[in-house]
Amino acid sequence: MRMKKAGLAVSIGLLAFTAACSSGGNTTENSPANNPPEKPVEGTDNKPQETGKKVKLSYWTGDRHDQEYITEVIKSFNASNADNIEVELVVKTDDFNQAIDLAFASGQAPDLIRVKENTIQPWVKKGYLEPIDGFLTDELKAKFPVIPDFNQIEGKIYSLPNYGSTLRLVYNKDLFAKAGVAAPPKTLDELVETAKKLTEAGKAEGAYGFALNFKSTQSAMFRSARVIAEANGDGGFGYDFKTARYDWSSYKPIIEAFKKMVDDGSTMPGMESLDIDPLRAQFAEGKIGMYISFSSEPGVYQNQFPAKIDWAAAPVPTTDGQVHGKTSFTGGQWLAINAQSKNKEAAWKFMQYMYGDDILKTYQEKGFGLSMVPSITASAAKPSINGIEGFMPTENDGTWPLDPTSAIKVEGIMATDAFFKYMLSGGNLDEIVNDLNKRYNDALDQAIAAGEVTAEPDPAFDPMTLK
Amino acid sequence: MIRLRQTGFSYLFLLPSFLLTAVLGIYPIGWAIWYMFFDYKGYGTASFVGLDNFDRLLRDTLFWDTVVNTFVYAGGKLLITIPLALVLAVILNRSFRGRSALRAIVFLPTIISSAVMAVVFYMLFNSYNGLLNQYLLKLHLIPERIDWLGPDHAMLTAIMIAVWGAIGNYMLLFLAGLQNIPQDIYESSSLDGASRWQQFWYLTVPMLGPVLQMVIMLAIINSLKGYESIMVLTDGGPIGKTEVMYLYVYKLFFPTPSASFTADQQFGYGSAVGFATAVIVGLVTIVYHLLSRRLNQLQ
Numbered sequence: 001m002r003m004k005k006a007g008l009a010v011s012i013g014l015l016a017f018t019a020a021c022s023s024g025g026n027t028t029e030n031s032p033a034n035n036p037p038e039k040p041v042e043g044t045d046n047k048p049q050e051t052g053k054k055v056k057l058s059y060w061t062g063d064r065h066d067q068e069y070i071t072e073v074i075k076s077f078n079a080s081n082a083d084n085i086e087v088e089l090v091v092k093t094d095d096f097n098q099a100i101d102l103a104f105a106s107g108q109a110p111d112l113i114r115v116k117e118n119t120i121q122p123w124v125k126k127g128y129l130e131p132i133d134g135f136l137t138d139e140l141k142a143k144f145p146v147i148p149d150f151n152q153i154e155g156k157i158y159s160l161p162n163y164g165s166t167l168r169l170v171y172n173k174d175l176f177a178k179a180g181v182a183a184p185p186k187t188l189d190e191l192v193e194t195a196k197k198l199t200e201a202g203k204a205e206g207a208y209g210f211a212l213n214f215k216s217t218q219s220a221m222f223r224s225a226r227v228i229a230e231a232n233g234d235g236g237f238g239y240d241f242k243t244a245r246y247d248w249s250s251y252k253p254i255i256e257a258f259k260k261m262v263d264d265g266s267t268m269p270g271m272e273s274l275d276i277d278p279l280r281a282q283f284a285e286g287k288i289g290m291y292i293s294f295s296s297e298p299g300v301y302q303n304q305f306p307a308k309i310d311w312a313a314a315p316v317p318t319t320d321g322q323v324h325g326k327t328s329f330t331g332g333q334w335l336a337i338n339a340q341s342k343n344k345e346a347a348w349k350f351m352q353y354m355y356g357d358d359i360l361k362t363y364q365e366k367g368f369g370l371s372m373v374p375s376i377t378a379s380a381a382k383p384s385i386n387g388i389e390g391f392m393p394t395e396n397d398g399t400w401p402l403d404p405t406s407a408i409k410v411e412g413i414m415a416t417d418a419f420f421k422y423m424l425s426g427g428n429l430d431e432i433v434n435d436l437n438k439r440y441n442d443a444l445d446q447a448i449a450a451g452e453v454t455a456e457p458d459p460a461f462d463p464m465t466l467k
Numbered sequence: 468m469i470r471l472r473q474t475g476f477s478y479l480f481l482l483p484s485f486l487l488t489a490v491l492g493i494y495p496i497g498w499a500i501w502y503m504f505f506d507y508k509g510y511g512t513a514s515f516v517g518l519d520n521f522d523r524l525l526r527d528t529l530f531w532d533t534v535v536n537t538f539v540y541a542g543g544k545l546l547i548t549i550p551l552a553l554v555l556a557v558i559l560n561r562s563f564r565g566r567s568a569l570r571a572i573v574f575l576p577t578i579i580s581s582a583v584m585a586v587v588f589y590m591l592f593n594s595y596n597g598l599l600n601q602y603l604l605k606l607h608l609i610p611e612r613i614d615w616l617g618p619d620h621a622m623l624t625a626i627m628i629a630v631w632g633a634i635g636n637y638m639l640l641f642l643a644g645l646q647n648i649p650q651d652i653y654e655s656s657s658l659d660g661a662s663r664w665q666q667f668w669y670l671t672v673p674m675l676g677p678v679l680q681m682v683i684m685l686a687i688i689n690s691l692k693g694y695e696s697i698m699v700l701t702d703g704g705p706i707g708k709t710e711v712m713y714l715y716v717y718k719l720f721f722p723t724p725s726a727s728f729t730a731d732q733q734f735g736y737g738s739a740v741g742f743a744t745a746v747i748v749g750l751v752t753i754v755y756h757l758l759s760r761r762l763n764q765l766q
Contacts, residue, residue, distance in 0.1 A: 098721045101509075101721060101732070102721075122731065125508075125510050125511065126509060126510040127510060206595070206596070214704070214705065215701070215702055215704060216702065217704070268595055269594040269595055269612055269614050269617075270593050270594035270595045270597075270612075270614055270616060270617070272614075272616070272617055272618065272704060272705030272706070273589070273593060273616035273617075273621070273700075273701055273704065273705065274593075274595075278593075282595060282596070287595065287596075406731075407731075409731070409733070411523060411526070411527070412527070412528065412529060413528075413529060413707075417706065417707065420705075420706060421706040421707075424618055424705065424706055425618065425706065
């Protein structure tokens with residue numbers, strides 16, 4: 001009897017285990033690794049015009065700031081294209097990357113996917129994306145810049161650039177005026193001091209000086225501390241391109257400043273469970289003095305959360321007030337074609353339409369993003385959207401090379417979590433940095449030994465000469 | 468011949484369930500057990516690493532923190548849910564006006580998606596504009612906003628939400644058990660002068676023994692496995708205070724992307740951690756069975 005009970009308990013445990021692992025199981029079963037994508041595109045697909053049948057395509061994106069415009073664009077494509085193609089737009093935000101993984105695992109992936117600078121590499125490795133070299137004409141090749149690692153991977157092009165994103169300090173001008181602060185902070189000390197003044201001026205109405213979306217520490221730190229580090233000359237998310245080693249000590253003054261704001265009570269209560277959209281909703285209501293984010297914000301405050309306050313964007317502060325490195329102008333990719341799609345030619349036709357001059361120009365002019373296509377930048381009018389001025393690319397914006405963080409397997413607590421833990425509960429920051437350096441460099445060494453990554457020191461690396 | 472035909476039919480009837488179990492149960496378990504010994508990112512080739520994943524597991528303080536968190540979460544949820552569900556079941560087993568409506572209200576949270584529930588609770592509990600803080604402040608019950616989802620209170624909040632979601636289910640199971648207890652026992656004990664409390668403690672609880680044993684076991688397993696509402700509410704944060712075992716396993720299989728990079732899926736290590744969590748849940752269940760044998764004999 002006892003054995004039976006023990007057996008029952010073990011069975012139940014195993015069932016629990018199954019629940020945890022079953023989705024992973026499906027993933028492998030259907031993963032492109034097991035079903036390698038068929039080779040290129042030319043002439044291998046169904047031709048919609050020959051069959052006369054409606055070709056239905058689905059396009060998944062994580063962008064919501066441009067949803068209204070893209071919906072219109074797609075509607076117009078569906079109504080006007082001569083190939084009987086109908087595109088369905090699916091917008092997913094917070095869980096976009098997981099949704100893509102799950103869709104590929106279950107064989108229900110969309111024909112076209114919005115790829116970003118942080119997803120194009122892993123999705124190419126996973127075999128999700130189709131190279132588009134076979135489709136590209138000389139004219140298109142000349143028009144769209146090739147950015148190694150960001151749209152061209154191992155010699156093959158997977159996407160084309162539309163817009164790029166700059167990173168800035170976003171600030172509430174009304175609260176600044178109320179607190180008597182004339183200009184956005186230029187140094188980290190000023191950032192701490194300004195946050196304190198803004199909180200003193202706004203706390204009675206529930207407004208606080210500073211906030212970030214710390215529900216995901218990575219999302220929060222990599223849109224804030226990361227760009228301050230870049231402006232300090234220390235880009236690469238802790239990776240030093242000069243030495244080809246990780247050195248997180250460059251983040252110390254930034255994390256100390258963030259901690260000071262938490263200790264001063266200048267940060268929004270509940271910041272630790274805040275996602276980016278609830279944060280934006282609070283900023284639009286005037287409850288947040290400053291935060292740091294991408295140039296998609298003007299579109300957000302125009303459409304998604306209409307701002308009830310006067311706001312602007314400014315370059316992020318640095319430790320000493322001087323700019324020692326260019327801040328990220330991220331991008332280089334937009335749409336990509338699913339390697340498993342049965343309608344690649346139709347997908348390319350839609351992609352070509354989306355990359356048409358009119359759409360790209362309007363995209364910039366409506367302020368959804370800052371074009372990375374030289375011919376569009378030259379011909380499009382200045383974006384007509386509030387708040388975009390501060391985000392316009394300057395000589396201090398550039399594209400940093402790809403750091404190896406995505407390709408290494410770090411054991412234990414991630415840098416962003418360790419830093420946030422320090423911000424909330426204190427500790428010895430030197431010890432935290434030493435521990436991070438050791439674990440990140442160990443992981444880097446292992447990845448180099450396994451041939452998964454190369455890391456060559458570049459003593460002449462100059463963060464002010466990035467393109 | 469007849470016997471052979473009968474056996475054949477038996478196997479034929481068993482076939483569908485066997486196939487389902489094989490495909491949905493045995494295959495994934497076998498898959499995960501196989502990959503526990505590999506390093507596999509979901510693409511490229513899987514490389515055999517022997518016991519490296521288990522070596523890492525032993526050193527992985529993050530995982531062991533999630534084990535502690537899981538026990539706090541499950542323990543807290545059980546300690547509140549089981550007594551409360553039992554008391555509610557006893558009350559709602561009596562006949563009074565509005566009983567069915569009350570039963571339905573208590574049961575309602577069970578049929579609401581835990582993710583939806585967590586979104587609603589986020590609106591109630593978040594400290595910057597949550598309704599709970601606003602009412603408590605208006606009633607002057609708290610001097611300033613409480614950070615319900617902050618490092619000090621997030622686990623308590625997660626437990627309260629879990630209790631709210633689970634209580635109706637266990638109440639229903641207790642109700643079913645209560646309705647099997649013959650009424651004449653209560654009548655005769657009343658004649659002997661037993662008070663309501665004595666009836667509850669000396670009659671109801673022992674008569675519910677086997678049901679209690681089963682309900683508590685289900686509750687233990689569910690509590691140890693629960694992570695959906697936590698994922699939506701706090702995503703394991705802040706600073707890992709509500710990160711439970713199954714959420715940790717989920718994140719190894721489906722890592723949270725950041726603004727800068729997407730971490731690789733870790734099927735090998737995720738399988739090893741998944742196996743360890745299953746062993747932990749299994750061990751707890753066995754220990755509970757051994758300790759709860761008396762409950763089964765109470766009746």
